[in-house]
Amino acid sequence: MSTTTETDSPxxxxxxxxxxxALLGRTRGRWLLLAAGLVLALVLPWVIYPPVAxxxxxxxxxxxxxxxxxxxxxxxxxxxxxxxGGSAYVAGLTALHWGLPFPLAALAGAGFAMxxxxxxxxxxxxxxxxxxxxxxxxxxxxxxxxVNQWRGLTGGENGLQGVPVHFFGLEAVETDAFFFYYAALxxxxxxxxxxxxxxxxxxxxxxxxxxDNPARARALGYDVERYRILVFVISAGLAxxxxxxxxxxxxxxxxxxxxxxxxxxxxxxxxxGGIGTxxxxxxxxxxxxILEDQLASxxxxxxxxxxxSVFIAVVLLFRRGIWGTVSDALARRRGERPAAEAVSAADGxxxx
Amino acid sequence: MNDPQDTVGPPGSRTVALSARGLxxxxxxxxxxxxxxxxxxEGEVHALVGPNGAGKTTLFNLLTxxxxxxxxxxxxxxxxxxxxxxxxIAHEGVARSFQITSLFDNLTPREHLELALQGMAxxxxxxxxxxxxxxxxxxxxxELLEHVGLAxxxxxxxxxLAYGQKRALxxxxxxxxxxxxxxxxxxxxxxxxxxxxxxxxxxxxVAAGRTVVFVDHNMHVVGSLADHVTVLMSxxxxxRGTYEQVRNDERVVAAYLGEDxxx
Ligand SMILES: Nc1ncnc2c1ncn2[C@@H]1O[C@H](COP(=O)(O)OP(=O)(O)O)[C@@H](O)[C@H]1O
Ligand SMILES: [Mg+2]
Numbered sequence: 096m097s098t099t100t101e102t103d104s105p106x107x108x109x110x111x112x113x114x115x116x117a118l119l120g121r122t123r124g125r126w127l128l129l130a131a132g133l134v135l136a137l138v139l140p141w142v143i144y145p146p147v148a149x150x151x152x153x154x155x156x157x158x159x160x161x162x163x164x165x166x167x168x169x170x171x172x173x174x175x176x177x178x179x180g181g182s183a184y185v186a187g188l189t190a191l192h193w194g195l196p197f198p199l200a201a202l203a204g205a206g207f208a209m210x211x212x213x214x215x216x217x218x219x220x221x222x223x224x225x226x227x228x229x230x231x232x233x234x235x236x237x238x239x240x241x242v243n244q245w246r247g248l249t250g251g252e253n254g255l256q257g258v259p260v261h262f263f264g265l266e267a268v269e270t271d272a273f274f275f276y277y278a279a280l281x282x283x284x285x286x287x288x289x290x291x292x293x294x295x296x297x298x299x300x301x302x303x304x305x306x307d308n309p310a311r312a313r314a315l316g317y318d319v320e321r322y323r324i325l326v327f328v329i330s331a332g333l334a335x336x337x338x339x340x341x342x343x344x345x346x347x348x349x350x351x352x353x354x355x356x357x358x359x360x361x362x363x364x365x366x367x368g369g370i371g372t373x374x375x376x377x378x379x380x381x382x383x384x385i386l387e388d389q390l391a392s393x394x395x396x397x398x399x400x401x402x403x404s405v406f407i408a409v410v411l412l413f414r415r416g417i418w419g420t421v422s423d424a425l426a427r428r429r430g431e432r433p434a435a436e437a438v439s440a441a442d443g444x445x446x447x
Numbered sequence: 448m449n450d451p452q453d454t455v456g457p458p459g460s461r462t463v464a465l466s467a468r469g470l471x472x473x474x475x476x477x478x479x480x481x482x483x484x485x486x487x488x489e490g491e492v493h494a495l496v497g498p499n500g501a502g503k504t505t506l507f508n509l510l511t512x513x514x515x516x517x518x519x520x521x522x523x524x525x526x527x528x529x530x531x532x533x534x535x536i537a538h539e540g541v542a543r544s545f546q547i548t549s550l551f552d553n554l555t556p557r558e559h560l561e562l563a564l565q566g567m568a569x570x571x572x573x574x575x576x577x578x579x580x581x582x583x584x585x586x587x588x589x590e591l592l593e594h595v596g597l598a599x600x601x602x603x604x605x606x607x608l609a610y611g612q613k614r615a616l617x618x619x620x621x622x623x624x625x626x627x628x629x630x631x632x633x634x635x636x637x638x639x640x641x642x643x644x645x646x647x648x649x650x651x652x653v654a655a656g657r658t659v660v661f662v663d664h665n666m667h668v669v670g671s672l673a674d675h676v677t678v679l680m681s682x683x684x685x686x687r688g689t690y691e692q693v694r695n696d697e698r699v700v701a702a703y704l705g706e707d708x709x710x
Contacts, residue, residue, distance in 0.1 A: 297565060297581060298574035304551055304562055310513070311549045313533040314542070316566035316624065325572065 132377070136280060143385070145272040146344065151384045152276070152283045153341035158364045158376025159290045160333035165362075166371030167294055168326045169306035170220070173228040173358050174235030175334050177215070178208035180353030181238060182335030183342035184249055187258040190343060196261045198282055201339030208335025209328050211238070216327035220320050232355060239353045255348040272344070279340050286336045290373055293329060302326055334361075363406045369416025378418050462524070464489040464658040465510065465541070465628050470519035472505055472682075479505045481682040483519070487628070487675075492650070492659045494669045494690075497679035503662045504546055506679065507632050511543045512536045523628065537566070542626035546633045546662070548613045552606030556597050556616050559605060560588035563623035588623070595619040595649065611642045618646070622653055629653070631661040635668055647671050666694075 139148040157179055164170050182204030190200040219230040242249045249255055260269045267274040293299055305312045305319045312319055342348045351357060360383070368379025383402055390398045413420040465487040472480040480502045487493045495503050508514040510521055512533040520529045523539050531539070551559060564584035565571055573580070592598050595615040600608065605616060614634065621629055634650065635643045643665065650659065650672055663669055669676060669690060676693040678685040686696045693699055 293574045295578050296574045296576050297571050297578055300558075300562060300578050300581060301565075301571040304554070307551050307553065308549060310533075311545070311551065311620075312566075313513075314511070314537060314545075314549075315563045315620065316534050316537040317571060318532070318534045321572070325574070329574065 128374075132374075133284075136284065140273050140276045144388075145276050147384065147388050149272065149276050149279065149344045150341070150388075151380050152280060153337045153344070154361070154364060154384050155377040155380035156283045156286045156337035156340075157334050157361050158368065158380050159287050159373050160330045160337065161361050161365045162370055162373055162376045163290050163293060163333070164326055164330040165365060166373075166375075167299065167302050167306065168323055170223065170323060170327070171225075171228045171362070172231040172327075172330070173355070173362065174215070174231030174233070175331070175361055176353050176355065176357035177231075177235035177238045178212055178331035178334040179338030179341070179357060179361070180242070180348075180351075181211050182208040182338040183348045183352045184242065184255060186339030187255045187342045187348040188248070190258050190261060191255070194259075194261055196263055197279070197340070197343045198262075200261075200343060201282060201336055204339030204342075205332045205335035208338070209332040212328045212331030213324070216324040216331075220323035220327060232358065235353070235355065235358055239350075239355070242353050243350060249348075249350075252350055254350055258343060258346050258348065260343055260346070275344060279344065282336060282340055286333045287373070287377075289329075290333060293326075294373065298322070298325070363402065367406055367409050367416055369418035369420070372418050372422070375416050375418035379416070382417070462489040463487065463522075464524060465660065466522045467506075467510065468520050468522075470506070470509055470521065471517045472502075472509055472514060473517045479682050480509065480516075483679075483682075483684055485677060485684075487658055487660055489524075489658055490656070491674040492654050492661070492672050494673035494676045495660060495662045495679060496664070496669060496676060496693075497685070500681075501679040502682040503679055504632055505682075507543060507630050507662070510536075510630060511541060537624060537626075540627035541630065542621045542624040542628070543630040544617045544621045544632055544634060546636065548610075548617055550605040550613060550616060550620075553604055555602045555604055556592055556608070556619070557585065557588050557601040559616060559620060560591050560623050561585065563620050564588060567624055591619045591623055594622070596645070611638060614638065614642070614646070618649060626657065628658045628660070631659065633662050633664070635663055635665055643668060670694075 136152065139151065143151070157175070160178075161172065161175055164172055182201070184204075185207040186197075186200040186204035189195040189203050190197060195203065215231065215234045219227055219234070222230055243251055245251075260275060262268040262275075262278055265274075265278075268278040269275075301312065301317055301322055304315075305317065305322050309319045338352060342352065364379035364383050365376045366379070367375075367382065368377065369375030382405075386402060386405070387398055390401060395401075409416065415423065463486045465485070467483055467485040470480060470483045470485070471478060483502075483506060485506075495506065497503055505514065509516050512528075512531050512535065515530060520527060522528065523536075523541055526539070528536055528539055528541075551562075554562070558581075561581040561584045564587055565581055568584070570580065589598070589601065592601050595618050597612060597615055597619065600612060605613065608616065614636075618631075618634065621631070631650070635646050638646065647668055650661070653659075654672075659672075661668075661672070673690050675687065676690050677687045678693055678696075678699050680702055685702060686693050686699050688696070
C-alpha cells in the first residue's frame with residue numbers, strides 16, 4: 096500500500112455513525128451538495144456541447160469506480176481500461192449484432208467486466224502497492240493484445256464501427272445526443288448511487304479497515320483478500336457500466352478504450368479530483384474532459400503534455416486533490432479540524 | 448534441546464488448549480524459532496519470557512498464522528491449525544494482541560469494537576446494507592470500553608489516544624472476540640506502575656474461563672499472573688515450569704535473569 100498511503104485521505108472514510116453535535120449541520124451540507132450535483136448533472140447539456148456532457152458523465156462514473164478501489168481499499172489498479180474497454184466492446188457488439196437497447200447493452204458490458212474482473216482480482220489482490228498496479232496492468236495488456244488480434248470481431252486497429260443506439264424506437268434519443276444524455280443519465284447516477292451505498296455499508300467499513308491496517312483486520316477475523324476481490328469486481332462493474340455508455344454514445348468503439356493510456360487517464364482524473372471522497376473523481380472528470388475538449392477544438396496537438404503538467408502541479412501542490420483541498424479549506428473556515436491532519440494508520444502487514 | 452514435560456506436571460491429566468510440536472521458523476537461513484514444543488493447559492495463564500530477540504513474537508506470529516512455520520505443527524483443542532490464515536485462527540477462538548499497538552487511527556474506540564464484534568458475528572460482506580447495522584453491536588462495545596476504562600473516550604479517534612489508552616483498546620479488541628485462547632504480546636510494555644497494576648488486574652479477571660499466553664519482561668507481572676512459565680532463548684526452549692521453578696533454574700539465572708535487572 097506504500098504507493099497510496101500518502102495520498103489517502105483518512106478523514107473522508109465513512110463518517111462515524113451517530114456522530115457529534117455538528118451532525119445536523121453536516122447532514123444538511125451533504126444534502127445541499129447532493130442537490131447541487133444533481134442540478135449540475137441536469138443542466139450540463141444546456142451549457143456544454145451534449146456529447147461532451149456525456150463524456151464527462153461517463154468518465155465521472157469511471158473515476159468514481161476507480162476511487163472505490165483506490166480511495167477506499169487502497170488498491171491502485173493500472174488496468175481499469177480492461178473493464179471500461181472490455182465492456183465498451185461487449186456493449187457495442189450486442190447493440191450492433193443483437194440490436195439490444197443501449198441500457199441493456201451497457202449492463203451486458205458491465206456484467207462482462209465483472210466476469211473478467213473476478214479471476215484477475217483473485218490473482219492480483221495477493222499483491223499490494225506497486226505490484227498490484229503492475230499485475231493489473233499486465234492483465235489489461237493481455238486483453239489489449241486479444242482485442243487487437245481478433246480483427247474479425249473487434250475490427251482491430253480500426254475499432255468497432257457503426258454501433259447503433261437502440262432505445263425502444265424513441266427516435267429523439269436514438270438520433271440526438273442531447274436527448275441521449277438524459278436517457279443515459281439514470282444509468283450513470285445509478286452507478287454512482289451504488290458506489291455510495293457500498294462505501295456506507297458494513298462492507299465499506301471493513302474495506303477502509305483493510306486499507307488502513309490489514310494485519311489488524313485479519314486479527315479481527317476478516318478475510319482481507321475476499322474483501323479486496325469483491326471490491327475489485329464491483330469497481331470493474333461500475334467502470335464497465337461507464338465504458339458501455341461511453342461506447343454507445345460515440346457510435347463506435349476505439350482500440351484506445353482498452354489501451355494503457357485509458358487506465359492512466361482514469362487514475363489521473365481520480366487523483367486530480369481527490370481520492371477517498373467519490374466526489375473527487377467527478378470533479379476530476381469535469382476538469383480534464385473540458386480541458387481536453389478545449390485543447391482539441393483549438394487544434395492543439397500536445398494534449399497529453401498539458402493534462403500531465405496539470406496533474407503533476409496539482410499532486411505536488413495539493414496532495415489531497417482538488418476536492419480534498421477545497422473541503423479542508425472550508426472545514427478550516429468553519430473552525431473544524433481538517434481531515435488531512437488525522438494521522439494515517441500504519442500499514443501493519445510488516446512490523447508486527 | 449527439549450526438556451521433558453514433567454516439570455509442568457503430568458501431561459494428559461488436563462486438556463491441552465494450545466499445543467505446538469517441533470515448531471521452527473527460518474528467515475533466510477536464520478533460525479528465529481528452533482524446534483519448540485509448547486503445551487498450554489486449558490484455563491491456565493502461561494507466561495512466555497526471554498530476552499529481546501529470543502523469538503517470542505515470532506512464536507506468536509506462528510501460532511496465529513501471521514507466519515507459516517518452516518516445520519512443526521500447531522493444534523488448538525486437538526484440532527490441527529498449522530498453515531491456517533490469521534482470520535481463520537481468529538474464528539477458531541484464538542485471539543492475539545500486538546506488541547506494537549496496531550489500531551485504526553481514524554476510527555473511534557467504539558467503532559473499533561463494533562468492527563471487531565461484527566468480525567466474529569459475520570455480516571461484513573453486506574455491501575448493499577447501511578452501515579448503521581453496526582450499531583447493533585454498540586451495547587456490547589460500550590460494555591467492553593467500560594471494562595477497560597475507556598468509557599469516556601468512546602468517540603475520540605484512536606490516533607489521538609494516549610499510549611496507555613491505546614494499550615487498553617488493544618486489550619478490548621482481543622476481548623471483543625470472546626476467545627477461548629488469548630495471546631498477549633507484552634501487554635504492559637512501556638506502562639507506568641499504575642497502568643501495569645490495572646492491566647494485571649484486567650488480565651486476571653478475563654483469564655477466568657479462558658486460556659491466556661502472554662509475553663512480558665516485567666517479572667512482577669509474570670510472578671503475579673503466570674501458572675506456568677516457558678523461557679525462550681535464541682529461539683529454543685531453555686526451561687519451563689512454575690514461576691518459582693523457573694526463577695531458581697540455574698540456566699535461566701545464568702542466561703536470562705542474571706543479565707536482566709527486573710525481578
Ligand atoms: N520477518 C523477519 N525477518 C527476519 N528476521 C526476523 C523477522 N522477524 C523476527 N526476526 C528475527 O527473529 C529474532 C526473534 O525476533 P522476535 O520474535 O521479535 O523476538 P522477541 O519477540 O523475543 O523479542 C530476532 O533476531 C529478529 O531479528
Ligand atoms: Mg517481541
